[in-house]
Amino acid sequence: MDHVLTWMTFLPLLGAAVVLCLPSRSPRLIKRVAFAATLPTFALGVRLFAAFDRATTAYQYVDRVPWIASYAIDYFVGVDGISITMVLLTALLCPLCVLASFGIDKGVKGYFALFLMLETGMLGVFVALDFFLFYVFWEVMLLPMYFLIGVWGGPRREYAAIKFFLYTFAGSVLMLIAMLVLYFGATPHTFAIPELAPGGAAFDPRTQHLLWLALFVAFAIKIPAFPFHTWLPDAHVEAPTAISVILAGVLLKMGTYGILRINYGILPAATFDLAFWALAALGTFNIVYGALCALAQSDLKRLVAYSSISHMGYVMLGMAAFTPQGLNGAVLQMFNHGTITAMLFLLVGVIYDRAHHRDIAGFGGLAAPMPVYTAITGLAFFAAMGLPGLSAFISEVLVLLGSWRAHPRLTIVAASAIVLTAGYLLWTLQRVWLGRLDERYAGLPDVGAGELATLLPLAAIVLVLGVYPHAVLDLIGASLGHLNELVRAGAAAGPALR
Amino acid sequence: MDPIAVTMLRWIPLLPLAGAVVNGLFGKAIQRRAGKGAVAAIAVAPVVAAFAVSVAVFLRLLGLDPERRLLLDVVWRWLAVGSLRVDVAFLADPLATTLLLVVTGIGGLIHLYSTAYMRDDDAYWRYFAYLNLFTFAMLVLVLADNLLLMFVGWEGVGFCSWALIGFWWREPVNTGAGNKAFIVNRIGDTGFVLGVFALFWALDAAGHGTLVFRDLQRHAASLDGRVLLGVPAATLVTLLLFVGATGKSAQIPLHVWLPDAMQGPTPVSALIHAATMVTAGVYMIARLHFLYALAPATLAVIAGVGAATALGAATIGLVQNDIKRVLAYSTVSQLGYMFLALGVGAWTAGVFHLVTHAFFKACLFLGAGSVIHALDHEQDMRQMGGLRTALPVTFSTFLVAALALGGMPLTAGFFSKDEILWHAWSSPYGSALLWGVGVVGAALTAGYVGRQVLLVFFGASRVEARRAAQVRESPPAMTGPLVVLAAGALLIGFLGVPESLGGANPFAAWLSPVFASEHVDAAHAAEAAHDARLEWMLMAVSVAMAAAGAGVAYLIYRRPAGSADALAAIAGGAPYRLLLNKYWVDEIYWAIFGRGTFALARAGAWLDARIIDGIVDGSAAVTRAIARLEGGFDARVVDGVVNGLAAATYALGGRLRRLQTGHINAYLYVVVGAVALVLIARLF
Numbered sequence A: 001m002d003h004v005l006t007w008m009t010f011l012p013l014l015g016a017a018v019v020l021c022l023p024s025r026s027p028r029l030i031k032r033v034a035f036a037a038t039l040p041t042f043a044l045g046v047r048l049f050a051a052f053d054r055a056t057t058a059y060q061y062v063d064r065v066p067w068i069a070s071y072a073i074d075y076f077v078g079v080d081g082i083s084i085t086m087v088l089l090t091a092l093l094c095p096l097c098v099l100a101s102f103g104i105d106k107g108v109k110g111y112f113a114l115f116l117m118l119e120t121g122m123l124g125v126f127v128a129l130d131f132f133l134f135y136v137f138w139e140v141m142l143l144p145m146y147f148l149i150g151v152w153g154g155p156r157r158e159y160a161a162i163k164f165f166l167y168t169f170a171g172s173v174l175m176l177i178a179m180l181v182l183y184f185g186a187t188p189h190t191f192a193i194p195e196l197a198p199g200g201a202a203f204d205p206r207t208q209h210l211l212w213l214a215l216f217v218a219f220a221i222k223i224p225a226f227p228f229h230t231w232l233p234d235a236h237v238e239a240p241t242a243i244s245v246i247l248a249g250v251l252l253k254m255g256t257y258g259i260l261r262i263n264y265g266i267l268p269a270a271t272f273d274l275a276f277w278a279l280a281a282l283g284t285f286n287i288v289y290g291a292l293c294a295l296a297q298s299d300l301k302r303l304v305a306y307s308s309i310s311h312m313g314y315v316m317l318g319m320a321a322f323t324p325q326g327l328n329g330a331v332l333q334m335f336n337h338g339t340i341t342a343m344l345f346l347l348v349g350v351i352y353d354r355a356h357h358r359d360i361a362g363f364g365g366l367a368a369p370m371p372v373y374t375a376i377t378g379l380a381f382f383a384a385m386g387l388p389g390l391s392a393f394i395s396e397v398l399v400l401l402g403s404w405r406a407h408p409r410l411t412i413v414a415a416s417a418i419v420l421t422a423g424y425l426l427w428t429l430q431r432v433w434l435g436r437l438d439e440r441y442a443g444l445p446d447v448g449a450g451e452l453a454t455l456l457p458l459a460a461i462v463l464v465l466g467v468y469p470h471a472v473l474d475l476i477g478a479s480l481g482h483l484n485e486l487v488r489a490g491a492a493a494g495p496a497l498r
Numbered sequence B: 001m002d003p004i005a006v007t008m009l010r011w012i013p014l015l016p017l018a019g020a021v022v023n024g025l026f027g028k029a030i031q032r033r034a035g036k037g038a039v040a041a042i043a044v045a046p047v048v049a050a051f052a053v054s055v056a057v058f059l060r061l062l063g064l065d066p067e068r069r070l071l072l073d074v075v076w077r078w079l080a081v082g083s084l085r086v087d088v089a090f091l092a093d094p095l096a097t098t099l100l101l102v103v104t105g106i107g108g109l110i111h112l113y114s115t116a117y118m119r120d121d122d123a124y125w126r127y128f129a130y131l132n133l134f135t136f137a138m139l140v141l142v143l144a145d146n147l148l149l150m151f152v153g154w155e156g157v158g159f160c161s162w163a164l165i166g167f168w169w170r171e172p173v174n175t176g177a178g179n180k181a182f183i184v185n186r187i188g189d190t191g192f193v194l195g196v197f198a199l200f201w202a203l204d205a206a207g208h209g210t211l212v213f214r215d216l217q218r219h220a221a222s223l224d225g226r227v228l229l230g231v232p233a234a235t236l237v238t239l240l241l242f243v244g245a246t247g248k249s250a251q252i253p254l255h256v257w258l259p260d261a262m263q264g265p266t267p268v269s270a271l272i273h274a275a276t277m278v279t280a281g282v283y284m285i286a287r288l289h290f291l292y293a294l295a296p297a298t299l300a301v302i303a304g305v306g307a308a309t310a311l312g313a314a315t316i317g318l319v320q321n322d323i324k325r326v327l328a329y330s331t332v333s334q335l336g337y338m339f340l341a342l343g344v345g346a347w348t349a350g351v352f353h354l355v356t357h358a359f360f361k362a363c364l365f366l367g368a369g370s371v372i373h374a375l376d377h378e379q380d381m382r383q384m385g386g387l388r389t390a391l392p393v394t395f396s397t398f399l400v401a402a403l404a405l406g407g408m409p410l411t412a413g414f415f416s417k418d419e420i421l422w423h424a425w426s427s428p429y430g431s432a433l434l435w436g437v438g439v440v441g442a443a444l445t446a447g448y449v450g451r452q453v454l455l456v457f458f459g460a461s462r463v464e465a466r467r468a469a470q471v472r473e474s475p476p477a478m479t480g481p482l483v484v485l486a487a488g489a490l491l492i493g494f495l496g497v498p499e500s501l502g503g504a505n506p507f508a509a510w511l512s513p514v515f516a517s518e519h520v521d522a523a524h525a526a527e528a529a530h531d532a533r534l535e536w537m538l539m540a541v542s543v544a545m546a547a548a549g550a551g552v553a554y555l556i557y558r559r560p561a562g563s564a565d566a567l568a569a570i571a572g573g574a575p576y577r578l579l580l581n582k583y584w585v586d587e588i589y590w591a592i593f594g595r596g597t598f599a600l601a602r603a604g605a606w607l608d609a610r611i612i613d614g615i616v617d618g619s620a621a622v623t624r625a626i627a628r629l630e631g632g633f634d635a636r637v638v639d640g641v642v643n644g645l646a647a648a649t650y651a652l653g654g655r656l657r658r659l660q661t662g663h664i665n666a667y668l669y670v671v672v673g674a675v676a677l678v679l680i681a682r683l684f
Helices: A004-021 A027-051 A081-100 A108-127 A133-151 A157-185 A204-222 A233-239 A243-267 A268-296 A301-319 A322-354 A371-384 A391-406 A408-433 A449-467 A470-493 B011-034 B036-062 B094-117 B124-143 B149-165 B172-204 B213-223 B233-248 B257-263 B266-275 B275-285 B296-319 B323-343 B348-376 B390-407 B412-426 B432-457 B476-496 B508-514 B521-529 B532-557 B563-568 B570-582 B582-636 B643-661 B663-684
Strands: A058-066 A075-077 B071-081 B083-090
Touching: A004 A027, A004 A081, A004 A108, A004 B071, A027 A081, A027 A108, A027 A322, A058 A157, A058 B521, A075 A108, A075 A133, A075 A322, A075 A470, A081 A243, A081 A322, A081 A470, A081 B213, A081 B563, A081 B643, A108 A133, A108 A243, A133 A157, A133 A243, A133 B323, A133 B412, A157 A233, A157 B582, A204 A233, A204 A243, A204 A268, A204 B266, A233 A301, A243 A301, A243 A449, A243 B296, A243 B582, A243 B643, A268 A408, A268 A470, A268 B094, A268 B582, A301 A391, A322 A371, A322 A470, A371 A408, A371 A470, A371 B296, A391 A408, A391 A449, A391 B172, A408 B083, A408 B172, A408 B412, A408 B508, A449 A470, A470 B071, B011 B036, B011 B124, B011 B532, B036 B071, B036 B094, B036 B323, B036 B570, B036 B663, B071 B149, B083 B094, B083 B124, B083 B149, B094 B124, B094 B266, B094 B275, B094 B348, B094 B476, B094 B508, B124 B149, B124 B275, B124 B582, B149 B233, B149 B257, B149 B266, B149 B275, B172 B213, B172 B257, B172 B532, B213 B521, B233 B296, B257 B266, B257 B323, B257 B582, B266 B275, B275 B348, B275 B570, B275 B643, B296 B323, B296 B432, B296 B582, B323 B412, B348 B476, B348 B508, B348 B570, B390 B412, B390 B432, B390 B476, B390 B532, B412 B432, B412 B476, B476 B508, B476 B582, B563 B570, B570 B582
Parallel strands: none
Antiparallel strands: A058 A075, B071 B083
16 A cells, blocks of 8 residues: 555546547447546545544544655645545546546536546545645646536536636635745645644734634635635536536535635634634534525535535534534534535436536426436435435534534524525425326336446445444544544644634 | 343344345335235345344343343444443333234234235335334334434334335325425434434433443432533433424424325235334333433423323324324324323333224224225225125224224223223322323324214215225225224233222333332322322223213214214314314414425525626626726736636636637646646745
């Protein structure tokens, strides 16, 4: 397992290079090669999952070599319990998304090359332990995403792509500034996250807070937290199915991951000061607001997009509790939301491929021609509702239980939103899948083998993590315990503004 | 006292789960290849087996000293985070075992009944998959050794209820009723989980954070004196959990879903919406009686809600015309009696009524199903009448169960209801008012069920001609369960004959190890000062009231016509319309909560589309305008502020249109070039 993280991260890029060398006239070959290119990373991910030491809080599988010595910039990668969860999620979703993209027929070579580049960028963000390297991967990931939406998207793809790019780029600039301030504030100057942490002590409280807020806005755009969220519905509606899956499944987690890795790790005192308003209150608002907006949507994909906004609110709320339950619930929710929302977008893709529209009012009774599709949709919808026995129940209960200790009133509001969630999801099930069949769709074929291949692995994970959540919780527990202590110690010692 | 470790308990829920999985995944193929009989066998056998295991558990417990009657089956570590530790573990004590026997026993009978009732339905396999899954979830609820696992069963039965209410999903009215049931239940569930959280942290603050029932009981006293959100902790916790109970058990103000739930197949109404699931709230409070004993304020609320529901639902039941709706309101009302019992601290009486009610109400629903089956899906009692000769078994069993519901002496309902009324009067938490409401409710109960029996089985036939010709008694798979349940409705009460009538009350003795904890059952203290003559007198009054209720029904409905219409016309028909429309509660809720929610939803969507995106798009437009102005001397515009970067990006986007028609490789060069540029710009 030498350099396993480096292999995992760059093998897709190698795949992209291979794809570029293939002849454009054989799209089937390109698709197969692209799929094959995602598999070694997935296989290494499985090995990583098995071999990961669940007891230690130290970074594991570290690779560190000097990169730009004059600025003390290293190629520095490694994983702890928080990042390995995200690495595994990414390594799992990418092969499924390549499979789900087999229907792409325009610019096949470019699409798959960009997709593989995107995978490298995403994995790089999660394994980077040098802030500069993190930033580079953050940008690397942005560009393929921009093109994947802007070229292969729906009718308003350019608007959506540019909106996505501008939002994220604005965040990047804030992150860059904060990064440089942190770099110059550290003695000796360094970008290495473990050495910056907790470097916040070098700054006066006001600067700490400003740094924290700059980083927070950069990450909040990705989550996306109100009011930085309106890029998401547009990006989702226009993006091709697989890209929506990646967007909601992986990219949104980069926001909350960044906050945990950078804000929590480096600025613990400011984290404790600002978490109530920036994370707990805003997270609760996200939960309720996202659910209400979802209720008002008429486009199926937009509805799912708003449900993501709502569900990511739980992550924020749990993070802000500084209890083991809240933090573990938050990271577990990141993983669970990744799998469940991936299912939801794949399911929307299934019907869009057949009916070529996503207007909720334009459907009805799809259960008659498509029973298997309907059964899987039911599973995914009830998983999204947090039905006990399925994965999201565990994470939502942990989040809410954990946050009750710190913020009981907010928890009451957040918990009440489960009624709204049930409302918009059941109402959608009723209007699209149940009821009288629209005759236009009587002949629709049920899900095929290829579609099942993308959906069933996720369904299995949703079921297994509902009854055995420790498959993930054991990975993250030690690191989150360490992080929680760090923040609490920082809060106790920090000369913060209270 | 430590529980005895066993491994037999897990099989009780697992067997029905296996049936659900097999029929859920392969039922369609099995039904096509091997027929509906195979599907039925796969569904019925596991429930019968689970019943057999439950009986074995019962016998095992009986063989132990009363204080040792506690079996524990820890299956696996489920969740251990921080001080929270809950396992997938099952616990059988006398209370859980009582419910086990009801769920698997009556559940088995209803499975059997369903094999015939659903015979003509193409989705036979799906029906049984759901019914088995329901049984599994209900058994998890009953056997759970902690509150979180109980909640798995709690919402699990809610899911199955949703699926079975909307079983005939092509009709929006059915799926709508299912959604209403689930959403109203979710309101209750919100209260439930919040109660769980509050309880956990209140105990954690004392160093005993737990959700395991045995440990909760051990440490409940540490809640004393603790205040949460300005309310005593025990009161807050128990009230929040009670909100969950009002949802699941259809009590005011969350009762509105149960009557609509009658859209499901009738055996479902019998099993889920009468005998088992809806009693979950009663069971949960009985399970946590040691917490409720600490919160007299909550008990008063429960007694009040229970009494109000018992009376209110009974008044609505008087005027409904749908054979199942009458029974639905009756169920709401009877559940109200159970909560009345719990609210005065009479845990045993509440659970006893749960058991007797399961028998007679399941019998009534299945009997109604038999009538509906014979009349080819007619449910309007105005289209029935005189069916006692055509449906002799259905009629006689229905009549027995109706007598039990009406509380006629020596039936099961008599013993359990009078025990509740006695405690409502005599308990330190009771009062003459609670008793009075209960007695008036008893009279109304006898009235509406008497009306129902008369309208359905007596008088001249009003059955449509095309149906009348083919009316015949249901097959043995349906009448068999009816007979067994009717026998139960007649006999099961003798398990709980009160001491004042010379009984040994073995039911109370059986449950006494559960309820006789160190937190004194307040009602027990009252019983020490037992006044047998007073009890007889109260009993006589309630029987007389019930008889009067039935008599009035007889006077009104035995006549050919007229007197009912005359009653309906009193005061211009206003009282009748009020009851017929269920006090317009649905309409009021919709106007306030339904419309309110949608208005908020639209406001949110508007805010996103107009305000936030207005700002975003507006600033983009401004940036573009600036970029255009500065376009001529961009050499000087390299100060790299946000706007500059944004404008450059936007301009790049503008050129995309041309790029898209070009070669794919060009995009990649742009990407690689841009990354390189970013790197160079940052480094030097």
